[in-house]
Amino acid sequence: MNIFKLSRILICVLLISSCKEASKTEVAQPEKTLENKSASSTDETISEPWTAEQLVQPVELAHQIEAGDSLIIFSLGAGGIIPGSMDTGPSGESDSLKRLAAELEKLPKDSEIVIYCGCCPFDICPNVRPAFNLLNSMGFEHHQLLNLQENIKVDWIDKGYPTGSPSL
Template identity: 70%
Template sequence: MEKHTEKAKTQIQQEPWTQQQLLEPKELAQVLQSSEDSLVIISLGAGGIIPGSRDTGPSGEKEGLNTLKKELERLPKDSDIVIYCGCCPFDICPNVRPAFALLNEMNFTSHQLLNLRDNIKVDWIDKGYPVGN
């Protein structure tokens, strides 16, 4: 029994985010409707589908991760940041983990990952949430 618990803890600890750092799409859509200006939304590969998001390119690739780093260097460490990709199912996305790990390494204190379990189409567009910049 203890081995099973340890294995579960190890699997959970492999993700660079906590459960509290996952933001549900519905919550972000509500924030966008209330015109929250201070929120920084960064697209990591889905092409800036969410209004107001900054597209830094695929962070699973060195060039995209460097672009993200340059973007983050301009921001205060306490900026409210939401990152998302949505190119593919969340559990195999090559972009969200390197990007979130970078935010952690750079000591940001208020960052979240948009919880797009399937992809941007299923979890955002098909639900009627706002699109376009």
């Protein structure tokens, strides 16, 4: 493994650790959607801003990248691990969300967009919901969220999917 790849993995691990620590004290854990609800949770749910159809599985995105499909991929907090992704910073922070909005303003509303974070599990992630809500409010028609249930290391890197440099 080359030094660049090793350093990217180390950065990812540090981001995951810091997100988990922050989530213990700063982020209230939202309830899961009906699609992701466990048997132990209550019947009440908070609706997510995405639909089940808007979740793209890691293996599917990896195939799309390898096939050279025309996608616009934004990293929302995991440091741009996925090749070609634009790292706009953690969307749970105002400045980063503004940076994402500025990038989105340059795009046609029918662009194929995938967003991901991967700092921590979906149910406590502070970044995916603000970004997805932004895409919805800006009227994008074809946007998806990479379904990283645990984090970018477990659901992407450890599975051997492609990694690379961010473009922002």
